[in-house]
Amino acid sequence: KKRNRHSWNTILSGYSKSKSCYSDVLLLYNRMRRNCDGVDSFNLVFAIKACVGLGLLENGMLIHGLAMKHGLDKDAYVAPSLVEMYAQFGTMENAQKVFDEIPGRNSVLWGVLMKGYLKYSKEPQVFRLFYLMRDTGLTLDALTLICLAKACGNIFAGKEGRSVHGLSIRRSFIDQSGYLQASIVDMYVKCRLLDNARKLFETSVDRNVVMWTTLISGFAKCERAV
Known part of the structure; x- marks a missing residue:
């Protein structure tokens, strides 16, 4: 048949x-x-x-x-x-x-391309896509914010990273995605904004092994106690 x-x-x-x-x-x-x-x-x-x-x-x-x-x-x-x-x-x-x-590109498609540029350390392209995406009026999603947080951490852009964190809070994503929380904690650690990292960590409901390790290693590198 x-x-x-x-x-x-x-x-x-x-x-x-x-x-x-x-x-x-x-x-x-x-x-x-x-x-x-x-x-x-x-x-x-x-x-x-x-x-x-x-x-x-x-x-x-x-x-x-x-x-x-x-x-x-x-x-x-x-x-x-x-x-x-x-x-x-x-x-x-x-x-x-x-x-x-x-x-008619949707937010998923934008996020997939951002993730690709991020993988090959092309952070300026990630930010370029974010600004273009924002100008089109598309609603941001968690993947977009994760890519932005990682891009900020990779180039030690703490000021921009704080803005991403604020945007995550305003869009109510921060409490819904443990992976987004972990990405922002990692960004703060890379930018040596350890107090910000610890504050977010303490309010997180999903403190996984990766987040613990990220925070502890960050404090150790800066010779500070957690």
Whole structure:
């Protein structure tokens, strides 16, 4: 019995959840293309994810070309996956190009590109994207603020980091995201604003091992007691 596209997507979805099965995802994807007409946004995303996990940029670019052929390269699911793929491989020019060609970019897409620039220590680009995003009137999300906090910490921009913290409070994200709290604590430690770091740490409801380690190591480097 010939499987339909939904059946193939169900199988691909299951395999794509395990990193050890990424090779199987691509094998199944190619088999699907031989036995099932057309592609859709779901199986393209599964294939792109597998290419990233296996370090296969050329294969990912071929899938990008296939997405363009079927008019799916600007799809709400495929486009962020393509931006993230190019960012993971460090080809930020391609990531930016895909991003620029997408109409109606949402906050998730902006955050994915910011994360890519941050990974390769391109903090000015992170700030540039933030200002552009703000000018478009888009609502900020936790990922955007996390990227900004990390960028401030990387370049020791304490003043700007305080502004990010304030923005997080005003947008009510600070109490909802333990990861955002940890990122701001880390930023304060890197900027040697240890009193600010400790104050936020003491009010946090999610004091995980990473946050404890960050705070203790920061105080130790400055030869201060926690």
